[in-house]
Amino acid sequence: MRFFIASLKRDLLVHFRKPSEILNPLVFFIVVISLFPLGLGPSPEQLSSVAPAVVWVAALLATLMSMDQMFSSDFEDGSLEQVLVSDQSLPVYVAAKIVVHWLLSGVPLVLLMPVIGLVLFVDGPGIWAMSISLLLVSPTLSLLGSIGAALTVGLPRGGLLVTILIMPLYVPVLVFATAMVQTAIGGGDVTGFVYWLLAILLLSLSLAPLAATAAVRISVDQ
Amino acid sequence: MLNWFHRLGSPKSFFEMTGRWLTGLMVCSVLLLVTGAVWALLFVPPDYQQGNSVRIMYIHVPAAILAQSGYVMMALAASVFLIWRIKMADVAVQCIAPLGASITFLALITGAIWGKPTWGTWWVWDARLTSTLILLFLYVGIIALRAALDRRANAGRACAILALVGVVNLPVIKYSVNWWFTLHQPASFSLTEKPAMPVEMWMPLLFMVIAYYFFFFTVWIMRIRNEILVRERGADWVRQWVVAK
Amino acid sequence: MMFDSLSAFAQMGGHGFYVWAAYGVTAFVVALNLYWPKLLMDKFKADEEKVIARQSEKMP
Numbered sequence: 001m002r003f004f005i006a007s008l009k010r011d012l013l014v015h016f017r018k019p020s021e022i023l024n025p026l027v028f029f030i031v032v033i034s035l036f037p038l039g040l041g042p043s044p045e046q047l048s049s050v051a052p053a054v055v056w057v058a059a060l061l062a063t064l065m066s067m068d069q070m071f072s073s074d075f076e077d078g079s080l081e082q083v084l085v086s087d088q089s090l091p092v093y094v095a096a097k098i099v100v101h102w103l104l105s106g107v108p109l110v111l112l113m114p115v116i117g118l119v120l121f122v123d124g125p126g127i128w129a130m131s132i133s134l135l136l137v138s139p140t141l142s143l144l145g146s147i148g149a150a151l152t153v154g155l156p157r158g159g160l161l162v163t164i165l166i167m168p169l170y171v172p173v174l175v176f177a178t179a180m181v182q183t184a185i186g187g188g189d190v191t192g193f194v195y196w197l198l199a200i201l202l203l204s205l206s207l208a209p210l211a212a213t214a215a216v217r218i219s220v221d222q
Numbered sequence: 223m224l225n226w227f228h229r230l231g232s233p234k235s236f237f238e239m240t241g242r243w244l245t246g247l248m249v250c251s252v253l254l255l256v257t258g259a260v261w262a263l264l265f266v267p268p269d270y271q272q273g274n275s276v277r278i279m280y281i282h283v284p285a286a287i288l289a290q291s292g293y294v295m296m297a298l299a300a301s302v303f304l305i306w307r308i309k310m311a312d313v314a315v316q317c318i319a320p321l322g323a324s325i326t327f328l329a330l331i332t333g334a335i336w337g338k339p340t341w342g343t344w345w346v347w348d349a350r351l352t353s354t355l356i357l358l359f360l361y362v363g364i365i366a367l368r369a370a371l372d373r374r375a376n377a378g379r380a381c382a383i384l385a386l387v388g389v390v391n392l393p394v395i396k397y398s399v400n401w402w403f404t405l406h407q408p409a410s411f412s413l414t415e416k417p418a419m420p421v422e423m424w425m426p427l428l429f430m431v432i433a434y435y436f437f438f439f440t441v442w443i444m445r446i447r448n449e450i451l452v453r454e455r456g457a458d459w460v461r462q463w464v465v466a467k
Numbered sequence: 468m469m470f471d472s473l474s475a476f477a478q479m480g481g482h483g484f485y486v487w488a489a490y491g492v493t494a495f496v497v498a499l500n501l502y503w504p505k506l507l508m509d510k511f512k513a514d515e516e517k518v519i520a521r522q523s524e525k526m527p
Contacts, residue, residue: 147387151380155370165363165384168356169391172398179405200394211387218379248501255497259490264468264476274479278489285493321500328496335489339482437497444504451511464515 003088007096014073015104021069022104029062029109033116044121051120052181055130059109060170063141066105067166068158070097070149071216080153084220091213098139098146098209106138122185129184133177136197143208144169150215173200231308233450234459240443247440254433261426269423278336280427284434285329286350289357290392292322292438296364297389300382310446312378313453315385316368317445321438323361329354349403353396360388 015021036054040046074080083093110131117127148162155161180193229235262280269276296318303311333351338344345351364381371377419427454460470476479486 147383151367151384152370157370161366161370164359164366168359168363168395169387171356172391172394175398175402179402203394207390211383215380215383218376218383221376251501263486263490264470267469268480273482275482275485277479277486281489281493324496324500328493331492332489335485335492339485437500441500441504444501444508448504448507448511451508455515460515461519464512464519 004092004096007093008100011096011100012103015100021066022108025062025066025105026108026112028065029058029112030116032058032061033120037120048121048123048126048185051117051122051126052130052178052185054120055113055116056174056178056181059134059138060141060167060174061163062109063105063138063145064163064166065159066101067145067149067162068152070101070146071153071219072149072158075153075220080216081220084217090216091209094146094150094213094216095209098142098212101146102139102142106134106142110134110138122181125187126181126185129181129190132190132194133180133197136194136201137173137177140173140197140201140204141170143204143212146212147208147215150212150219153216153219173197176200231310233310233313233454234457236310237447237450237463240447244440244443244447247436247443251433251437251440254429254436258426258430258433261429265422266426267422272340275336275339276423278332280430282329282332282336283427284431285325285332286354287431288434288438289322289326289329289354292318292325293357293360293385293392294389296322297385300385303378304382304386309378309453312382313446313449314442315364315378315381317449318442319361319364319368319381321441321445323358323365325434325438326354326358326361330358347403349400352403353399356395356399357392360392363388 033054036050037047040050071080074083083090113131113134114127116122117130122130145162145166148166149158151165152158152161176193176196180190180197183193184190229239258280262277266277266280268274296315299311299314299318302308303315330351333354334344337346337351364384367384368377368381371380451460477483477487
């Protein structure tokens with residue numbers, strides 16, 4: 001447990017020293033979303049109807065952008081290997097990385113949701129649904145993405161490769177999350193969707209760390 | 223019987239064993255495929271709704287079936303490799319990925335071509351085609367990872383893990399795409415339950431599925447043989463084989 | 468036989484283009500998959516023969 005907290009603190013500190021790593025995906029997210037009105041035209045009805053999909057795809061891409069960095073800096077300076085060789089628990093280390101990633105890339109997106117919703121003319125229930133769904137889903141994104149990050153650690157153009165590998169796994173998430181937001185906008189009840197997203201989150205929570213840890217071991221152990 | 227499995231696990235004996243069966247398998251595959259195609263083209267009655275374009279079903283459905291079961295077979299080989307570290311299992315995974323991808327591609331193309339006379343457009347984001355597209359992305363991911371890792375020592379295990387992650391997600395993806403499609407199904411277009419197929423129609427389909435399986439295993443074995451040669455390059459038995467013929 | 472004539476067979480009741488395009492692509496991919504490994508194997512053999520020949524020249 002102490003190792004978990006220590007890893008968490010260390011990673012947060014490292015990231016805060018280089019804020020660009022946190023800010024770049026956020027800026028990317030905002031820029032991508034801003035491009036859509038420019039492409040589609042300013043009509044509120046049109047924008048609010050595409051808003052769920054646009055926001056979600058932008059969120060997925062922004063998350064994937066920062067994904068390949070998860071283990072790469074530790075890999076490059078050798079500390080990843082140190083963790084492997086030491087008697088510190090690798091699953092705990094990986095879990096800490098995932099939590100940090102979620103805190104730094106998932107949570108800011110959730111906090112931005114009301115603003116984005118306003119800009120895309122999404123109404124109150126819609127913004128609520130977007131925030132809740134992103135809150136539920138962003139840990140899943142970090143969890144699944146960590147598998148991709150672990151598999152591609154140290155590879156050139158790893159970011160692109162992670163995107164190719166992990167995108168198919170994000171499809172169920174995308175489907176349910178956008179449907180949830182669309183239902184909310186239409187005034188419907190979203191409890192069912194919440195359960196679905198929760199189920200996916202729990203499934204990822206139980207299986208992804210296993211896969212990611214195994215993948216880290218394999219990638220370092222060349 | 224156990225001895226037979228044991229011999230499959232050794233590159234050299236796999237190579238020699240399959241060498242004996244290969245021509246037979248190839249001939250069998252081609253014969254079965256041609257017979258099935260002729261049956262589908264000439265002897266199946268046209269569908270009362272789709273007319274003669276239903277004949278495309280006989281090359282689309284087997285491809286789609288094999289695309290999916292190919293992925294499952296790949297995942298099985300991957301788990302054998304991860305659990306028992308049998309190198310031949312890794313060779314199997316490496317060789318099945320491009321084959322699976324090309325069959326998935328075939329399923330997509332024949333599906334699209336079938337779609338045009340049936341639904342009026344070349345592409346429809348229906349449940350089946352969309353999940354086949356995602357399956358193609360899954361295959362491409364395995365191929366891309368293998369290429370990026372380029373014969374490093376960990377390439378086999380990394381790809382195996384990816385294959386297993388994919389196979390676990392496959393039912394979830396399929397279910398969510400099916401569900402998504404029922405949600406968005408436009409009113410004018412309905413994928414109604416097809417009435418049960420009469421014997422004249424499902425027999426050739428079954429036949430074609432078997433033919434495709436033969437074809438799949440044949441090509442898989444051919445690719446495995448090539449990969450064995452590449453990996454065992456320089457070994458005595460390879461040199462002898464090269465010089466012999 | 469479901470068709471009366473060769474031209475009826477080719478036209479497939481108006482769906483000829485689609486049926487033949489689909490079967491054509493399939494035949495192409497099937498043939499490619501059956502042929503490509505054989506091509507690679509022949510190439511491997513040719514390359515290895517050269518390597519072996521060079522190595523046996525070097526040996527006394």
